[in-house]
Amino acid sequence: MDYVKLINCMRCGMCLPACPTYKETFLETASPRGRVALVRKLQDGELEQSERLLEYLSLCLDCQACASACPCGVNPGELVAEFTCERKDGSRLGFMEDLVLRKLLPHPDRLEASMAPMRLYQRTGLQKLVRTLGILKMFPKPLERMEGLLPNLPERPLRQVIKEDMPAKGEVRGTVGFFLGCVMSLIFSDASRATIKLLTLLGYRVITPRNQVCCGAPNMLAGDLAGLKEAARKNVDIFGGFDLDFIITDCGGCGAELKKYSHHLSNSSVASFSNKVRDISQVLAMHADELKLLLKPLPMKVTYHDPCHIAHCQGIRREPRDMLKLVPGLEYMELENADACCGSGGTYNIAKPEMADLILHRKLDTIRATGADAVVTGNPGCLLQLKKGLLDHLPQVKIMHLTELLAQSIDA
Ligand code: SF4
Ligand code: SF4
Structure with a gap:
């Protein structure tokens, strides 16, 4: 770990109001400033690693809202993640x-x-029966949470059915690689289908290599740096086999991780890979005029939730909003604290259910206040978390990926 990153913290506390766990607890140990101090003392050997201290650190969602708020360029969430990785x-x-x-x-x-049994569980009606009878209450809590978060799975993962090479429609603008995130392929395949459709309509040939692997974000979350590097090497090799203008993803978490590959591996092909990575909203914004011509009226009241991995980790805030405002007839409502975490945090909502629920409820309150018909976002973790939260507490509000909404407007 780069020690300078730790000592840059001047303890001003400007990050505190941005931190979701501090907002819920008002504890210094659950604040970004407190976490930096803990990591520094542990690194200096002034504190012994104990279960209790590690538990404090594990309450961090790595949402990086603190990094956006810090005037000194300190990234407490990343420091905690790096510390956990190095320790493990x-x-x-x-x-x-x-x-x-x-x-x-x-x-x-x-x-x-491994997902086939879940598909069978849903298709046979067993899921409905299990939920109606409340049988899951007899199972361990994490299992009950995981089951509750699982939406209806598509018939087949997108990776198995999508053409590896999709030609551009009309005038050819270039060739892009599509990084199909695991959760997008397995669960939100309609959104990724919409992403590919938008790209081809805008004149891009889209190559989705079937042998690409997980971006490695779950490895990083679990402190498995070796696994992350292995995933990075494979993906850089695979996408390096094509002549691509961009490598595009519609998964905020994957995009943030892919852009950081060059932090973990230093060679020119990794740097060239990371430099080409774009969130889909960035590419759509480059072609706003052409996209506008394709969109048809969609009379809906829509708000946007900034995924942490898109707003804080990649600094993308304007582009998705601009794209929504292009849709004729759509009434855009700004969400209060739109870039506050929803409590998903990868597997955080399963590992730390109580804190995740508190954070989710704050988000749901702000959504309710907008009176929107739909919430749009760009990360599968947020889609899962908000889908479940909305279903339980605001069933009239839909949740959609940005590309799904735009495709719906094109087809309207
Ligand atoms: S992390 Fe940044 S904002 Fe937070 S206390 Fe340290 S210097 Fe201040
Ligand atoms: S990453 Fe998020 S949860 Fe962790 S310290 Fe920063 S603001 Fe708080």
Whole structure:
């Protein structure tokens, strides 16, 4: 860890009001400033690593709202994540971590096969029965949470059905690689289908290499730096085989991780890969005039939730809003604290359900106040978290990916 990043904190506290866990607890140990101090003392050997201290650090969502607020360029969330990674790396992964991070995620076929029982569970009506009878209450809490978050799965993962090479429609503008995130392919395939449709309509040939692997963000979350580097090397090699103008993703979490590959591996092909990565909203914004010609009226009241991985990690805020405002007939409502985390945080909402629920409820209150018919966002973690939250508490409000809404306007 770069020690300078730690000592840059001047303890001003400007990050505190931005931190979702501080807002809920008012505890210094659950604040960005407190976390930087803890990591520094642990690094200096002034504090011994204890379960209690590590528990304080694990309450951080790595949402990076603190980084956006810090005037000194300190990124407490990233420092906590790096500290966790360095502490854990090289040590043995637990059985479940090893299974998911090393045996499933790097192998899309296996990952997809592992979801087949869930698809069967939904298709046979068993899910409905289990939910109606409340049987899941008898299972461990994390399992109950995971089941509750699971929306209806598509018939087949998008990776299996999408053409690897989709030609541009009309005048050809260029060739892009599409990074299809695991969750987008397995769960939100309609959104990624819409992304590819928009890109081809705007004149891009879209290459979606079928052998691409998970971006490595779950490895980073679990402190498995070696696994992350392995994923990065594979993806850089695969996409490096094509002559691409951009590498585009519609998954905020993947985009943030792909852009950071060059922090973890230093060679020119990794840097060139990371430099080409764009969130879909960035590319759509480049072609706003052409996109506008394709959009038809969609009379809806819509608000936008900034995913942490798009707003704080990639600094993208204007582009998605601008795209929504292009849709004729759409009434755009700004959400209060739109860039405050929704409590998803990768697997945070399963690992820390109480805190995740508190954070989610704050978000739902702001959504309710807009009176919107739909919330638009750009990250599968937020889609999962808000879908469940809205279903339980604001069932009249829909949740959509940005590209789904734009495609709906094109087809209207
Ligand atoms: S992390 Fe930044 S904003 Fe927070 S206390 Fe330190 S210097 Fe201030
Ligand atoms: S990353 Fe988020 S939860 Fe963690 S310290 Fe920063 S603002 Fe707080």
